[in-house]
Amino acid sequence: MNTNFEQWFLYPSEQSEKTFHELIESTVRLIANAKIDKPFTGTSREDIEEMARKVTHMPASGQQMEAVMKDIHDVAKHSLWISHPSAMAHLHCPPLLPSIAAEVIIGALNQSMDSWDQSPAATYVEEEVLKYFMKQIGYPAKADGVFTSGGTQSNYMGLLLARNQACRTYFSVNAQRDGLPVEASKLRILCSEHAHFTVQQSAAQLGLGIHSVVKVKTNDQQQLCLDDARKNLEQLQKEGLIPFAIVATAGTTDFGSIDNLKEIADLVDTYQLWLHVDAAYGGALLFSHQYRHLLNHLSEADSITIDFHKLYYQTISCGAFFVKDKQSFQHIMYHADYLNPEEDHEEGIINLVEKSVQTTKRFDALKVLMTFKLLGTDMFGKMIDYTIQLARETADLLRQHNFDVLHEPRLNAVLFRLLPEYVDDPHFVNQLNLELQRYFYQSGELIMAKTKQNGKVYLKFTMLHPLNSLKNMKNHVENIKQIGKKIESEKGEKVYEYSVRY
Structure with missing residues (x-):
């Protein structure tokens, strides 16, 4: 029986190379021939559902490539074309060509970046790309970071580290090892009324409850109001509650407003809070010629979210999480003998799983690297x-x-x-x-x-x-x-x- 498996894998054979070229060329033709004259066909949901039922038939025997690509063309045809200039609904960027090209390489390599032995070159490329961004932020040498799936994960990580540190500081409890103490119900997070919903979502997932998030009023520029923040902090302390973190936003979803990072940093010093800055949207201003000053005090943050699949024009998904002090990652580090044994850490081997809530991680740093090297x-x-x-x-x-x-x-x-x-x-x-x-x-x-x-x-x-x-x-x-x-x-x-x- 001739199974001809090698035709369908990257393998040093004529059949494999032929199939790979045909698939890539067919894909390029599909996209190039789409003739995007508007961002959406306007097809009804009912018709799209019917099309999806038709094209998702799974045959026992493989179909001809031409027939399959015809079905995939129907899917693409009725998709939302984010690359059209008239697609202006969400923080959903048109991807740059280098990022799209890098996706092919990422998919072909198919590395999981949780341990160094699975991604030897990719691990160090991610580390160097992150170091470059930490330098742009103005972080010290002891800072660190990790690529994430996006702002939701990054905001969650910021509040996770802040929560675990607060449990040690206020209750002498190692929450990672022993779980949350009863007193954790007193912990409070402050953010503006225009902050991203993932602040509340993270609080719920972290066992603090949505009620632990205190929304601060905004001023006439849609920024977090410092006077109202002070009033809230004073009131919380009078009630015997423990404010432990404040989330500032550099680029709110609706307004694109940027909180006054300098004044918030001063407030944080007074009340000994963890400062997390959600710069998922506005983090791209690090490279702006005219508006870079709006992020001048970003380096004051204990942790930072930046999304590359927003204003950095990268394909989804692609985000990063940064901390001012790499020791903060101790709050989530765990050693598994089959993945990242302690002796690896002692020998200086980098296993990225030690600073991530993900195990399987993509080589998304390659997209950012190719983009910046080609565009400048x-x-x-x-x-x-x-x-x-x-x-x-x-x-x-x-x-x-x-x-x-x-x-x-x-x-x-x-x-x-x-x-x-x-x-x-x-x-x-x-x-x-x-x-x-x-x-x-x-x-x-x-x-x-x-x-x-x-x-x-x-x-x-x-x-x-x-x-x-x-x-x-x-x-x-x-x-x-x-x-x-x-x-x-x-x-x-x-x-x-x-x-x-x-």
Whole structure:
């Protein structure tokens, strides 16, 4: 029986090489021939579900490559094309070509980066890439870091280390070994009301409960309000509770606002708190030519989150977690004889599992390395600055067309809403903007997000794409106005009656 297994693996044979080339070439053709004229086809959920049922049939015998790629083409065709400049809903970047190319190498090598013997070169490449970023941050030589799956994992790790340190400091308990003491119910985390939801999620997963997170008010620039933080800290101490960490944000999801890191660092020194900075979004400003100063005090943080799959234009997933003092990783280190025995540590062998909550880890550092080597930091910084400037010009453009713009963009996110010409009922305004978001998504021409602030529905442009233009944005603004007028005339009375009734 001729199984011909080697055809389907990377193997030094003619058959293997032939199949590999054919698959890669077919994949390149599939992407290149997609002819992306808009970010989404607008296909209904029902039709997409039907397509998915069809293409996911698993045959007993393998199909011809042409037939398989035709099915995969249907999947790609009805996907959201993030690389289109009009895809502006979420913190979901268009990936740079070097990152996409690196994915092929990462997949081919298929290394798990939990122990050095599984990833001998990759381990040291990750270490060196992290050292480079720690230098940009301004961290001392004793700092350390690790690549992660993204901001959720990184924020979790920051609060995990902070919690375990607090248990040692306040209760003389090794939480990693003995679990949480009863007194841990007194621990409290502070963050702004615009901080990422993973602060609460992490607190819940860490056994502290969502109630342990104290939300601090924000100022008129959507930054954490220092006066309110002090009031909260004083009140918590009066109640016999123990504030042990504060999460600052460098780039909030909706506003892109950056907390005043210097003032928060001073507050942290006064109250002896762990400072974690969620710079998943704004961490790219490290290479900005115009806005680098906004991160001048990032080095004050005990731990930092940076996502490369946001404003660094890397393929998902790709993030990193940094600590000012590498000894902090002692709070999560565990030795397994079959993976990272203690003698490895004594001999100076680096096993990345010792500073990660992941065991299996990808070689994502290769994507960042290839990107920076091919583009250079100068061009990368210009990309960041261009998108921020475009966001500010777009905010001005919206105001000129009588849109309600909620804030002055700090990074490249713009929150706005269309105000109807004849009806000022708040329910109607919310319904109108919800309808606009749905209309343009279904048309596939413009993908924008929706959110709520103070009970009001806002639309959001997350303008990450350096190939976007003011001309493109002028067209979108005009189209939104025209469709808004149409919705107002056709559905205004019906929506208004509904809002009054309910």
